[in-house]
Amino acid sequence: MAVDVNKVVNWFRVHNYGDMRHDDNVEALTQMKVMKLLYYAQGIMLAAFDRKLFDNDILAWKYGPAVSEVHNKYIGKREIVDFNADGMESKAIEDFTELQSKDEVSVVLNTVQEAYGDKSAIQLMKMTHNEAPWQNTEQSEVISTDAIKAYFKAEVLAE
Template sequence: MTMFDAKQIANWFLAKHKAMMIEDDAIDPMTQMKLHKLLYYAQGVYLAVSDDRLFSNDILHWDHGPVVEEVFQEYKGRKSIDDDITEHQLSDFRTVNSDEMVNSVLEAVYDKYAEYSGSQLRNMTHSERPWMETKHNEVIPVELIRDYFKSEVVE
């Protein structure tokens, strides 16, 4: 199993979302807030089903929910983050997609959570143990995420 970087997983979500927007113009653009919550849910589900991390980056407890700082810095100050998908993002999509288990987890997470807005996802994460049991600006422990997703999210 290859562990990915959160930016690669973010690029998977951005490319997937852009493709869905092209098919259905009622789908809203991806926001940074929504992307971070999808990364959190992807990490949680993957931890629950495999006991391994999907990506190596830490997830932090910020005011608006779980955030991966490296991805935040990449899109800082931008509201819409999926205007144009670059060749680099498509390359990351293909690389991530080539791992069957990772792809199936990401597809499941996207199918379950992409319909929600960033604000709705923020509110959902605020009611979940990993966020509630971690102090502001601290790393949300991987073990806490894994245990929560094993007991509460993944069936």
């Protein structure tokens, strides 16, 4: 069963906040970066477990794959984690804990974090621009689930 995309965003936010607490070189998670992480998480979930991580469409925007609902929630914000805040809000922590307890979801999110979490938003954007699902979709159109799944099965899980 698919999970709420905002819970997935919160998972990445909480992980980023923890990383920033332990390493001065970690940058705050940006809206642009989380969009790419969502795309990679969806692709790996589709390829590995033959189901969607979340039900929201992924669109082929100018700067790479994006989820409009996430963009709308964080509109006008570049960074979506405030390191200077006194911890993370309880809802974000609850979402992180919930998703960590779901075996397949946890495996996918931790894999994406490990493989792509240290890359910048610009690096991730350039990567997605060189990948078939984004390249073969008209700008602002929905990137098909089948295209994402086929690409990740052939190119990402095959590595």
